[in-house]
Amino acid sequence: MDKLRMESPDMTAQNIDRIAALFPNCVTEASDGHGGIKRAINFELLKQMLSPDVVDGDERYEFTWVGKKAAIVEANKPIRKTLRPCVEESKNWDTTENLYIEGDNLEVLKLLQESYLGKVKMIYIDIKTPRLIQFNYSSAGFAA
Numbered sequence: 001m002d003k004l005r006m007e008s009p010d011m012t013a014q015n016i017d018r019i020a021a022l023f024p025n026c027v028t029e030a031s032d033g034h035g036g037i038k039r040a041i042n043f044e045l046l047k048q049m050l051s052p053d054v055v056d057g058d059e060r061y062e063f064t065w066v067g068k069k070a071a072i073v074e075a076n077k078p079i080r081k082t083l084r085p086c087v088e089e090s091k092n093w094d095t096t097e098n099l100y101i102e103g104d105n106l107e108v109l110k111l112l113q114e115s116y117l118g119k120v121k122m123i124y125i126d127i128k129t130p131r132l133i134q135f136n137y138s139s140a141g142f143a144a
Contacts, residue, residue, distance in 0.1 A: 054073055105125055
């Protein structure tokens, strides 16, 4: 016979798990009041992630810079573009697992985000030429 749980589910922990699945960068750590650490949500960052405009509010100790909120807004804006391969300019197009992409870094990363999710081994962004991205992906399990 299975034992009955004698407590209700921790809805806060379940909600944090749901938010973490959608917005992992909004999950942080906080004191649990007993000398330990628990997971918590950075609500200011979550508000910013859900807003198309810069949200005013206090910024906490974190990796930050002037214009970070505006950068988050820009990163979250949808784009309507596509990537087109240049087969004739490429080497070993049919057999390579490497792609060379030229374009705006943020836009290219947005376009690759869903198509190559879980398939990219490495991305190299040339900081001297901010319009060049190279990455490796595994074609195993890739539907043609």
